[in-house]
Amino acid sequence: MYEPVRVRYAPSPTGALHLGGARTALFNYLFARQKSGQFLLRIEDTDRARLKPGSQEQIEEGLQWLGLTWDETPLIQSERKAIYQQAANGLLESGGAYRCFCTPQRLEQMRAEQRARHEPERYDRRCRSIPRAESDRRAATGERFVVRQAIPTGGTTTLQDLVMGTVTFRNDTLDDHVLLKSDGFPTYHLAFAVDDHAMRISHIIRGDGWLPSSPKHLLLFQAFNWLPPAFAHLPLVLGPDKKPLAKRHGAKDVLEYREAGYLPQAVDNFIAFLGWSPGTDQDIFTMEQLIQAFDLSKIQASPAVANLERLDWLNGQFIRRLTPDELATRVASKMPGVPVPALTPLIPLVQERLRTLNDAPEMLRFFFEDPDTHRPEQLIAKGREPAATATALTSAAAALQGLTDWTPESIEAGLRALAERLGWSSRDLFMTLRVAVTGRTVTPPLIESISRLGKDTVLNRLERAARALAGPL
């Protein structure tokens, strides 16, 4: 293992950055930052059939949104074809790999027979015994071939995984898998090893899916005579349906969480706790605190189901921790046409009521537009008469009209006095006023809302509601 900590997140550009990938990236990032090491990005685009244009940009934007900034320029595998071929040649030279001339048809037939005999489906190593001179000659004539790793036929390979512990494999259960494809591109197995060595990666922190092939990877490092990095395999992240998030159709892009009004801090906290826990009761962390507390050895070996309700709660927690200015800016981005300064004074009314930023526009709408129509059944408190309600509304307008100063205190005093005069409970009166002024039954606190709405607007809406009550009835 190399000394300075250098880790990488190595997505293949086949789609968006989903939660599972984001967690892998986050763990790599936290580990690197805690150890004062580097966090690198590598694009594994050696499968040109699955490549999706724009995917790399999408992934990078997702990482940036989450605050996972990488060091150095991302390494692009497709630009390094020659280097992998060279590495494969070296292995051919040392006997760590061999050319395989078997056709896809023969391989398929071989597997079919193995299936029929209930044997493990593995390459039968027919080409492994082709003498080197003959192999060179056939390659020189232009015959198509792949390069396969020559796995030791006996013994065992043991991996000390930082998460899974000691894992031992019998070498004779391992396949001579393909390292270099006939199109000259490397497979993952070759490319990652060559690159991790070139990048002097100290720890490979990657998804659980790689665990079964990790002995071959270790053997490959040995065949190259390279110092292998340490391995840490992360358990899967499952969706609410218990299906792997990564493979689920419609696995959510992290940027969709941004659109849905989530804060990156909340998403970071949420995914940090998918499979990891600090072992304390603290459940709200700043990024700095996460970096401090992170510990590979505390990662759970079992898969974690993403509990999106917890994300909602976390998001509310982080929204409440924002300053009013910060929140106003973020809410403004969800309310086109409404300037930040108009929003700032309203923030205290909604801050503790928001679960996502997207809840804000609906909650604040009445500050910017009059309610369209008043539904009598909402306006009239249970057991009250329409006429009495209309009177209450006009009386309220009159009472507020007479106020010398327009402060929450004086408004509240005036309204409570009115309720008493009317013989109404303040509960009933306030609900009627709430609906008249906001058009809704669920709103921020009424008195505060009235005071911020301004006298003219409030009087207008009260009178309008009173007329609506009188009109159609």
Place this chain on the structure above:
RNA sequence: GCCCCCAUCGUCUAGCGGCUAGGACGUGGCCCUUUCAAGGCCAAAACGGCGGUUCGAUUCCGCCUGGGGGUACCA
């Protein structure tokens, strides 16, 4: 089929031989209260099964069961 991993409340988890099995989300109730939230208090809720090891297993070992992953010229 073969290889590998996993297993505590519904979910995320604490636990690293002796605990009334702790916390959080969610759920239910109560308090606060002008609605809704927020906040406070309380409650229900878990060690998959069977064998060992041990004075003693949630904890260590084995088997079973149940999940999951891999088994490609995908990553």
